[in-house]
Amino acid sequence: MTHPEPDGPPAHGPSRRRFLTGAGLLAAGVAGGAVAGGAAGYAIADDPAPVAKDSVPFYGQHQAGISTAAQDRLMFAALDITATDPKQVALMLGRWSAMAARFCAGEPVTSAPTKPSQPPLDTGETMGLPASNLTITVGFGPSMFDDRFGLTGKMPAALKPLEVLPGSSVIDPAISDGDLCIQACADDPQVVFHAVRNMVRAARGTAVLRWSQLGFGRASATGAGQSTPRNLFGFKDGTNNIHADNATALDDYVWVGNESDQDWMAGGSYLVARKIRMEIESWDADFLSDQERIFGRDKSSGAPLTGKKEFDTIDFGAKGDNGKPIIDVNSHIRLAAPEQNIGTKLLRRGYNYTDGQHPGTGKLDAGLFFICFQKDPRSQFAALQTKLGKSDLLNEYITHVGSGLWACPPGLAKAGDWYGKSLFAGQLK
Numbered sequence: 001m002t003h004p005e006p007d008g009p010p011a012h013g014p015s016r017r018r019f020l021t022g023a024g025l026l027a028a029g030v031a032g033g034a035v036a037g038g039a040a041g042y043a044i045a046d047d048p049a050p051v052a053k054d055s056v057p058f059y060g061q062h063q064a065g066i067s068t069a070a071q072d073r074l075m076f077a078a079l080d081i082t083a084t085d086p087k088q089v090a091l092m093l094g095r096w097s098a099m100a101a102r103f104c105a106g107e108p109v110t111s112a113p114t115k116p117s118q119p120p121l122d123t124g125e126t127m128g129l130p131a132s133n134l135t136i137t138v139g140f141g142p143s144m145f146d147d148r149f150g151l152t153g154k155m156p157a158a159l160k161p162l163e164v165l166p167g168s169s170v171i172d173p174a175i176s177d178g179d180l181c182i183q184a185c186a187d188d189p190q191v192v193f194h195a196v197r198n199m200v201r202a203a204r205g206t207a208v209l210r211w212s213q214l215g216f217g218r219a220s221a222t223g224a225g226q227s228t229p230r231n232l233f234g235f236k237d238g239t240n241n242i243h244a245d246n247a248t249a250l251d252d253y254v255w256v257g258n259e260s261d262q263d264w265m266a267g268g269s270y271l272v273a274r275k276i277r278m279e280i281e282s283w284d285a286d287f288l289s290d291q292e293r294i295f296g297r298d299k300s301s302g303a304p305l306t307g308k309k310e311f312d313t314i315d316f317g318a319k320g321d322n323g324k325p326i327i328d329v330n331s332h333i334r335l336a337a338p339e340q341n342i343g344t345k346l347l348r349r350g351y352n353y354t355d356g357q358h359p360g361t362g363k364l365d366a367g368l369f370f371i372c373f374q375k376d377p378r379s380q381f382a383a384l385q386t387k388l389g390k391s392d393l394l395n396e397y398i399t400h401v402g403s404g405l406w407a408c409p410p411g412l413a414k415a416g417d418w419y420g421k422s423l424f425a426g427q428l429k
């Protein structure tokens with residue numbers, strides 16, 4: 001299937017293929033009169049196009065980039081909406097939907113030729129590059145539900161802004177929150193940058209970039225058969241994560257179901273992001289035995305200190321010759337394990353990051369851009385962080401500096417569907 005060209009949100013009337021005109025993509029009012037949240041949308045071309053190599057299906061029940069195998073690179077962006085008319089926001093979301101479908105298939109913004117007298121409609125840096133397993137995941141922050149767009153009655157209870165949780169005292173608002181988020185993941189850094197850059201460009205006049213973060217070296221395994229990567233402290237990270245092939249766990253802990261107070265979120269998930277700076281220099285001066293006590297795992301094999309192999313069951317009751325628990329009572333895995341938290345689990349999908357050198361301290365400015373997905377952040381992320389923030393041995397070496405929470409709606413069904421279609425239903429008269 002050929003992916004439609006981005007030209008605004010779905011319009012009433014017969015399906016049609018609309019190519020961008022000179023004013024097209026960047027014009028705020030494009031197709032404005034046609035906004036009605038109706039059924040027919042972008043043209044669904046019936047010419048079967050080959051499925052791009054190394055691509056992740058874009059359309060489906062859930063947005064890709066949650067349970068799909070974690071790629072090597074991340075660009076995460078948070079945006080604030082400057083427009084006041086919900087129709088204009090819907091137009092932008094329509095453009096984003098069509099663009100995202102094309103990018104994930106390895107296609108540029110448009111295949112229509114650009115006149116020499118126009119700025120190119122696609123910025124061009126991915127010409128010749130494959131789709132690189134790009135996934136684009138879009139979310140709505142709590143601030144979307146203030147009184148600007150008439151959406152207050154559609155705010156899910158689970159999207160209530162996180163309180164100041166233990167371990168969050170120095171969170172910087174400049175790198176936190178945002179009306180919208182885009183999580184772009186791929187196996188090529190240029191591909192994720194291109195996706196975010198062009199989506200931010202297409203938002204011009206409607207939303208502005210608030211902050212962004214590049215990440216590398218996925219710091220969690222999510223795919224069945226994926227080897228467990230290492231975080232910047234050198235430990236395997238993601239051993240006990242929820243994996244893509246565990247449909248029951250995904251239904252139990254990740255996908256919002258009928259229990260939600262908001263139908264538009266069924267099939268979606270809540271994304272929590274935390275930018276966590278890691279004190280690399282202090283960590284590197286710590287003894288191996290202490291590093292392993294902090295996590296409760298062997299640094300080399302990833303095995304729990306009570307076992308031999310990475311996936312051995314953790315024995316929280318085991319005691320050493322000194323009579324003390326082998327897995328320290330304040331070790332990271334004891335405090336975070338579902339067995340110690342009334343079964344609480346979440347899907348971790350974070351990335352390592354570095355922003356170079358910290359200008360104030362001269363130290364490496366690096367850490368974990370922690371991302372997790374769940375049904376309900378109140379009983380999942382917030383509950384775990386409340387515990388970790390109070391007594392995790394790891395706290396000596398980490399600082400949470402950024403934070404955000406977004407509701408990621410379900411996947412787009414097919415061409416013509418758009419991010420937030422059912423959220424905005426009723427607002428586009």
Ligand SMILES: C=CC1=C(C)c2cc3[nH]c(cc4nc(cc5[nH]c(cc1n2)c(C)c5CCC(=O)O)C(CCC(=O)O)=C4C)c(C)c3C=C
Nearest residue numbers: 231235236237238239240276333336337338368384385398
């Ligand atoms: C609130 C949730 C969590 C935050 C914040 C967090 C930060 C954080 N974690 C590591 C490294 C590791 N975490 C590991 C396990 C683990 N971590 C959490 C939650 C948070 N981590 C959970 C739920 C678990 C799984 C516990 C279990 O089921 O056993 C591990 C061990 C290997 C693994 O299972 O993934 C490591 C290593 C860092 C470095 C960090 C902040 C910078």
Ligand SMILES: [Fe+2]
Nearest residue numbers: 237332333336
């Ligand atoms: Fe952790």
